[in-house]
Amino acid sequence: MSLLPFCQWLADTPGSKALHESVYMYPLVESAHVLTLCLFLGLAVMFDLRLLGVTLTRVPMTEMKRRLGPWMTVGFVIMVITGVMLFYAIPVRSYQSIFFRAKVIALVLAGLNAFVFHNTIDRRIAEWDRAPVPPPAARRAGARSLVLWTVIVVAGRMIAYNWFDCDKQPQSAIVNTLAGCVLPSDVRAR
Amino acid sequence: MLPFFQWVSETPLSQAISQSPWEFAVIESVHLLALAVIGGAVLMLDLRLLGLGLRDQPIARVARDAQPWLVASLIVMLVTGVLLFSSEPIKCYYSTPFWVKMSSLLLAMIFAFTVRRRVALADEGRVRPVWLKVVAVVSLVLWFGVGASGRWIGFSV
Numbered sequence: 001m002s003l004l005p006f007c008q009w010l011a012d013t014p015g016s017k018a019l020h021e022s023v024y025m026y027p028l029v030e031s032a033h034v035l036t037l038c039l040f041l042g043l044a045v046m047f048d049l050r051l052l053g054v055t056l057t058r059v060p061m062t063e064m065k066r067r068l069g070p071w072m073t074v075g076f077v078i079m080v081i082t083g084v085m086l087f088y089a090i091p092v093r094s095y096q097s098i099f100f101r102a103k104v105i106a107l108v109l110a111g112l113n114a115f116v117f118h119n120t121i122d123r124r125i126a127e128w129d130r131a132p133v134p135p136p137a138a139r140r141a142g143a144r145s146l147v148l149w150t151v152i153v154v155a156g157r158m159i160a161y162n163w164f165d166c167d168k169q170p171q172s173a174i175v176n177t178l179a180g181c182v183l184p185s186d187v188r189a190r
Numbered sequence: 191m192l193p194f195f196q197w198v199s200e201t202p203l204s205q206a207i208s209q210s211p212w213e214f215a216v217i218e219s220v221h222l223l224a225l226a227v228i229g230g231a232v233l234m235l236d237l238r239l240l241g242l243g244l245r246d247q248p249i250a251r252v253a254r255d256a257q258p259w260l261v262a263s264l265i266v267m268l269v270t271g272v273l274l275f276s277s278e279p280i281k282c283y284y285s286t287p288f289w290v291k292m293s294s295l296l297l298a299m300i301f302a303f304t305v306r307r308r309v310a311l312a313d314e315g316r317v318r319p320v321w322l323k324v325v326a327v328v329s330l331v332l333w334f335g336v337g338a339s340g341r342w343i344g345f346s347v
Contacts, residue, residue, distance in 0.1 A: 031341045037222070038229020038337065046230045049259075056255045059247055067244050071237065153226065154219040161215055 002180065007091040019089040026089055033082035040075025041149055043068050051142030053133030060129045061138075094159065096166045096179045103155040110148040117141040195279040207277035214277055221270040225337070227263035231256045232302075232333050235310060239326035241319070249322070253310035260302070287342035294335035301332055 010016055019026055049055045050064050087094050094100045121128075121137040128134050134142075162168055166181035176183065198204055207213045237243030238252045275282055282288040309317055309325050 027342070027345045031338060034222070034225075034341055035334070035337050037226050038233060041226040042228070042230025042233055044230075045227055046234055046259075055259065056244075056252075058251065059244060059255075063244065063246055067246070071233075071243065149226075150223060153223055157219045157222055158215060163211065 003095060004092070004180065004182070007095040010088065010091040016088050016091065019085065026086075029082050029085045029089075033079060033086060036075050036078045036082065037153070040072055040079050041153070043072045043075065044149065045146065047072070048142040048145045051134055051138050051145075053131075053139065057132035061125055061134065062129050093165065096181060097159050098164050098175065098178045099155045099158040099161075101178065103152050103159070106148050106151040106155060110145060110152065113141060113144045113148060192283060195283040198276055198279040201276065203273075204276045204279065207273060214274065217270050217273045217277075221267060221274060224263045224266035224270065227259055228267060228333075229337075231260035231263060232329065235306075236326040236329050239310065239322045239329075241323070249314055250311050253307070257307075264299070282343065285343050285346050287339040287346055291336055291339040291343065294332050294339065298329070298332035298336055301329060 019029070046055065047064055047068060050057070050059065050061065056064070087100075117138070121135060121141065128138065133139070164171060164175045164179060166176070166179055169181075169183070171179075171181070175181075207217070234243060234256045235249075235253050238245065238247065238249055244252050306325050306329050309322060
């Protein structure tokens with residue numbers, strides 16, 4: 001199953017074309033996406049560093065969640081909305097970008113990491129709420145989150161570069177496979 | 191100032207980064223990662239000064255805990271920023287967003303390490319709450335100016 005036909009259909013919608021070709025709207029959406037990084041990821045990094053026990057060690061974890069959680073949620077919602085808009089503006093190229101694909105996979109893993117955290121060590125937060133250095137399971141969750149978000153940011157930035165684009169052939173077979181490129185030879189084979 | 195920018199563009203470092211297909215992208219990524227950290231460090235204290243965020247904590251404690259991350263990420267930002275600049279100094283010279291960014295950056299750094307730091311570390315109660323909020327808003331406006339104009343350098347030709 002390929003989402004390529006859907007992306008091609010999306011690229012032909014008037015809204016997608018308008019956003020792609022806009023002089024100011026696209027850069028503004030992209031700027032909002034990048035700058036909201038400060039709000040969402042900036043606070044998420046502080047949260048993860050608290051989980052690692054390297055900063056704000058005298059702040060209880062429940063307080064971190066209660067006081068910073070709403071801000072992170074606001075930031076995350078803006079990131080998702082602007083991110084979806086950026087994809088909507090350039091659907092086919094994004095879908096066939098190995099960096100976009102890596103970013104989506106890392107995002108899913110980051111979500112999974114948060115889900116596991118909330119359903120395991122976070123359930124017993126009363127036991128370590130005020131611990132300057134949280135238990136190993138919590139520290140591991142924080143470390144995994146930092147690694148995954150690093151991948152997400154770097155991969156996200158790299159989407160802008162066309163090194164491995166499908167319309168830039170020849171590429172190695174592995175790149176064409178990972179990017180889901182449809183080559184002229186494939187079309188003829190059908 | 192143009193001769194200086196021209197001189198920079200002729201240095202081996204500038205040539206190396208601008209001719210490499212991936213060096214700029216890698217440095218840019220590190221610049222972006224440090225942006226997240228500096229954003230967190232700045233917001234943590236500015237939110238607190240506004241009476242938001244970690245409002246149950248003393249301001250000075252939030253300021254002290256955020257400080258090393260602010261300094262460390264700022265150093266990474268400055269180093270990677272200089273490298274990014276050195277790869278395309280002539281473009282920067284003719285870029286309005288670049289000059290806006292450098293001016294706001296200078297003001298933001300001076301403000302962060304003088305007024306804002308002193309106010310955050312002062313005994314609470316000695317500074318009127320309204321001034322805490324003014325300091326936070328000025329800080330947020332200055333850093334937002336740095337970030338927004340910085341992003342815009344990439345859009346201008």
